[in-house]
Amino acid sequence: MIRVGVNGYGTIGKRVADAVRAQPDMEVCGVAKRSPNYVAVGATEAGYPVYAADDDRAHEFAAAGIDLAGSVDKLVAESDVVVDATPSGVGAENRPLYEHHDTPALFQGGEDATVAEVSFNARVNYDEAEDADYVRVVSCNTTGLSRFLAPLYENYGIEKARVTLVRRGGDPDQTGRGPINDAVPDPISIPSHHGPDVQTIFPKLDIDTIGLKVPTTMMHLHTVNVTLENEPDDVTEIRDRLRSEDRILTIPDYAGIDGAGTLKDFALDAGRPRGDIWENCVWEESITLRGRDLYCMQAIHQESDVVPENVDAIRALSGHLTGPESRSLTNETLGIGFSRLDGRESRTLDRQTAD
Ligand SMILES: NC(=O)C1=CN([C@@H]2O[C@H](COP(=O)(O)OP(=O)(O)OC[C@H]3O[C@@H](n4cnc5c(N)ncnc54)[C@H](O)[C@@H]3O)[C@@H](O)[C@H]2O)C=CC1
Ligand SMILES: O=C(OP(=O)(O)O)[C@H](O)COP(=O)(O)O
Incomplete structure (x- = not known):
């Protein structure tokens, strides 16, 4: 099992966490949050261990009734791969933390391309990420x-x-x-x-x-x-x-x-x-x-098209499946192609007209 930590649990982070949890070869070992807002409450209700991204604000979680599993430093140490889904520019600031723990990491498209060795798209260049420690999933x-x-x-x-x-x-x-x-x-x-x-x-x-x-x-x-x-x-x-x-x-x-x-x-x-x-x-x-x-x-759909790409990038970094194998597994587990409209696999809308 690939143990995945998610640092930055917002629009992209929470979706990537759920997608990772749906994979048979991955588990979410925790998510790092800055504040105990409704998204943090959702993370605990989803069963994700929550870590404090910001030590200075850890007491706010206790006041909101959220038990913390530790600080982000511990999350990074315990993860095989970290998905950094913090706002644009913060990922680059976090890279030294991942280097310190020798933990490979994914960054998101808001970061400059120089944040990582490879900019990644699963359809085009999966293989290039296989030898990398740091990969940027493009926007x-x-x-x-x-x-x-x-x-x-x-x-x-x-x-x-x-x-x-x-x-x-x-x-x-x-x-x-x-x-x-x-x-x-x-x-x-x-x-x-x-x-x-x-x-x-x-x-x-x-x-x-x-x-x-x-x-x-x-x-x-x-x-x-x-x-x-x-x-x-x-x-x-x-x-x-x-x-x-x-x-x-x-x-x-x-x-x-x-x-x-x-x-x-x-x-x-x-x-x-x-x-x-x-x-x-x-x-x-x-x-x-x-x-x-x-x-x-x-x-x-800006909130979700990069989600399967993050899942595939985790596998590319870990190097245990080929690109087509990983894409196929990700598609199957997430239900991509489940409701196609062209009549091949549609369960929600039958094709009414011929070509
Ligand atoms: N929302 C979108 O449409 C897309 C965003 N992206 C990229 O994904 C990245 C994340 O974007 P979003 O999820 O939209 O941002 P967001 O603002 O929804 O989520 C970021 C989360 O990180 C937290 N955070 C801030 N500083 C942090 C720190 N130092 N440590 C840990 N957590 C911290 C924020 O509180 C927030 O919960 C950016 O690089 C963005 O460009 C990529 C594709 C689409
Ligand atoms: O990476 C994105 O868009 P982009 O490719 O237009 O920069 C995301 O939709 C986030 O864009 P934003 O910087 O407008 O929040």
């Missing part, structure tokens, strides 16, 4: 772009990718985030950080990205234009390739899923925990081919 947007671009890159070559990212303003629990009534270029400069970040996964890829933020908490939405090096036979070929990807959910037009709101409703109806959607959501109707130019729109 939600970079994960979504890497999954989408991988089959195109492998099968046709990519001359140039251009992506506009319509980014959700904040997560549902980020009450202080905006914009409230605006659409904000973010960043105003071009390219946004996403293009260079995708190049940490595909070093030779020519990609430009533009980012903006809008007043929603639900999902990010990407409009993608990829100029392929070699022309596919037809658009059906592309659609079938995307359908065959394990972490891409292709949305047929009959489903009536017309945006992030209906996607989230579908996920909740399908019984997904927290309404999570671990897969890229690609609208089949949007897949359009003009010669070598491919156009498409996809939605990315």
Whole structure:
């Protein structure tokens, strides 16, 4: 069993902890929290030993009736791997703690790429993490772009990718985030950080990205234009390739899923925990081919698409399964592909129309 400690138990950390617990070869040895808020109460109710991220605030947990298992130092010492899911920049500050205990660690996409030896996407470069001690799981947007671009890159070559990212303003629990009534270029400069970040996964890829933020908490939405090096036979070929990807959910037009709101409703109806959607959501109707130019729109659930990637990265670091074996086990245990809409495995919606 791989003993996993989670340092930073927020949006990403709590989801990764639950996903780790669902694995037959992993256990959660504890989670580190700074404050005894409702999320900390949830962690104790879920049965996770809670450690104090901040020794100075340990007394606050006692006052709230939460028994601490120790300090984060002890958690790191007892873990085979630590998943650091602290806010952007804090992970880099924590790295000396992991080095001190000789404990391998995963960092998240908000960290600079220099925080780790490898930037990771399970579909593209699982093997590169096998010899590493420190791995960065790239951000939600970079994960979504890497999954989408991988089959195109492998099968046709990519001359140039251009992506506009319509980014959700904040997560549902980020009450202080905006914009409230605006659409904000973010960043105003071009390219946004996403293009260079995708190049940490595909070093030779020519990609430009533009980012903006809008007043929603639900999902990010990407409009993608990829100029392929070699022309596919037809658009059906592309659609079938995307359908065959394990972490891409292709949305047929009959489903009536017309945006992030209906996607989230579908996920909740399908019984997904927290309404999570671990897969890229690609609208089949949007897949359009003009010669070598491919156009498409996809939605990315920012709170959850990196979760299976973290699970696979833990295995990659530990080195006991291959990439395909790990992905398959993660998919099976989490239920990824459980409610596909293309008629192959759907238990929630039967395909009503033929191609
Ligand atoms: N929320 C999102 O949409 C996504 C976030 N990420 C990345 O994941 C990382 C974490 O982000 P979120 O989970 O959204 O943040 P969050 O703010 O929801 O959770 C971070 C947690 O870490 C705690 N924390 C703060 N300082 C700490 C410390 N020194 N030691 C231990 N815990 C500490 C916070 O109290 C909070 O509970 C960031 O790098 C972010 O860029 C990646 C993909 C998507
Ligand atoms: O890593 C993310 O997005 P990003 O790839 O747009 O930086 C997460 O959605 C967190 O983004 P945030 O920095 O807007 O909270």
